[in-house]
Amino acid sequence: MPRWGMAVDLDRCTGCGACVTACHAENNISTVGAEQAARGRAKHWIRVERYWEGDFPDVRLKFRPVMCQQCENAPCEPVCPTYASHHTDDGLNAQVYNRCIGTRYCANACPYNVRFFDFFNPSWDKPLHLQLNPDVSLREVGVMEKCTFCVQRIKATTIQAKAEDRPVKDGEIQPACAQACPAQALVFGDLEDPESSVSRLSRSSRGSKLLEDLGTRPSVTYMARQS
């Protein structure tokens, strides 16, 4: 059984935001408009956090793409009263939209704030409504949603490989964010396979986990900046 993970090279991230756009397009994440976004209703399953260091004019800008860390010991899972948030065998924090009743407890428990609530039924500005992904279900008002590591792509590729009676090749599965990243800062793969690129990057001495001391054991490794 694979264990999916990701490595994020902060040295490569330029903060362009292509991952955010790709994620919205792939996962049918509704855009809420400027007004609602200002009120904290935007749903960016992946976001590029910007941190400034130093005083003007010696300012350094750092980027950190943050998505669901797919924790092995996820705080969001035990608190859900209906098992909408649960752990899959391949190490994903699955969110079953149809089972969610919207207590939002998972979002409070999440230290990374990567869970988003649907405050309204989804809608898109034209012509975005014509580009919905048929592989991803829409979420109705009142449920939580979050990054799935593009589970629809994982499933499709795994099923295809099984039909062809072969293992899934490293790099064959790419979430939308990793695929769209022009600098290849995001690397996705199987952490159980010691030879996969994500495994090698995760073992690097530059690697660390986000808020590691909370003991959530994330599946995402951040590679520290060297410059």
Place this chain on the structure above:
Amino acid sequence: MHTSWRFYLLVAVFGGIVLTAFVAWMSQAYLGYGVTGIRWPVYWGFYITSFVFWIGISHAGTLISAILRLVNAGWRRPVTRCAEVITVFALMIGAMFPIIHLGRPWLAFWLIPYPSERMIWPNLRSPLVWDFFAINTYLTGSVLFLFLPMIPDFAVVRDKSTGLRHRTYRMLALGWRGTPKQWHRLETAMQIMAIAIIPVAVSVHTIVSFDFSMAPVPMWQTTIFGPYFVAGAIFSGIAALLIAMAVLRRFLHLEAYLHPVHFENLGKLLLMMALLWGYFVFNERLVTYYGNEPAEMAVFWRTQRESFAPLYWTMVVCNFVLPLVLMGIRRFRTITGCVIASFGVVIGMWLERFLIIVPSLGHKYLPYSFGIYRPQPVEIIIAGATFAAMVLMYVLFAKVVPIISIWELKAGEHIPAALIPPATEEHPLGELHP
């Protein structure tokens, strides 16, 4: 019995407010949850504050009256029913909030463990499921605790009424005839309930506190929350009871039953709980300060001297300074003094719950995702209307049920001298039972 126009006016006004809140909730369900001020990352706000607050108020009755019954405090007799009614109604109001605050309230029944064709059960690891069981147990228990001592009183009303009223009260009196056997059974049942309800009451607010202390959120994950919440609950419960008693005494003219000594005694309890509450807050703050964990300290200073400081210090004044002065100085421990202190405590305890929830959620670990919560009209209306709902239910209840327990008062007239608690100088208890 004559019903004055004032009663209908009161019911109409408060009923109207409750109806407005219902419309507000419907609009929230219809227009989408976005009409509230809830936002990323402050996903709990006024609704959960109100939930914890009302569950807290519910500790007025059961706990106070159960303890007073067990220690056989003679002065409890006119007070117990006022208190037990608060419990039941406050629980009913409080228990609505987890449903009001749901994203999809029409699916709230998924918390009930029922065998479904999908073979999915509620997640018993979730504190919200513990809440569900705890509150239901407490509600069932306190309804029984309220109902049992009402049976002889229903029989009294039954015997004095005619027509439809007679038939209704006959049903409620459950065939009570006042035989020694029935009395014995009632006393036994009351004794069992009084003992059983105390651990239930303590556990309920501990479990409500688990909603917070089980999540890795700064300033939430602390072991003090259990006793802190229970103490706060009893504290606000006594305050609610004092206000209810003062209002009943004033408007139903119960001066003959609710004496200053009742207010004075409950005022002393309020004073003790204020000290206890003060200790718990000090302890919580002290432990956080010495622990010096960065994320916790950020929330700590946020409440202590940054954006939430005005609310924080208002809370300290309302919950600690005010009751300490008013209840600590004998001259102020009058009915008016008790009511002023109680209003302070009710406001302060509401703020306490708000300050536990919102500053922490808006200030978790990653600075990028800090956020500010601003309540919107729909939440303010619903949270505010719960107070009207409490008054409405209380008024309706006092209309149909004797709010002072008739038989317990009568029984108190003939108690052996050994059971009468020591009298104070200015309130010889002989006056209570002329």
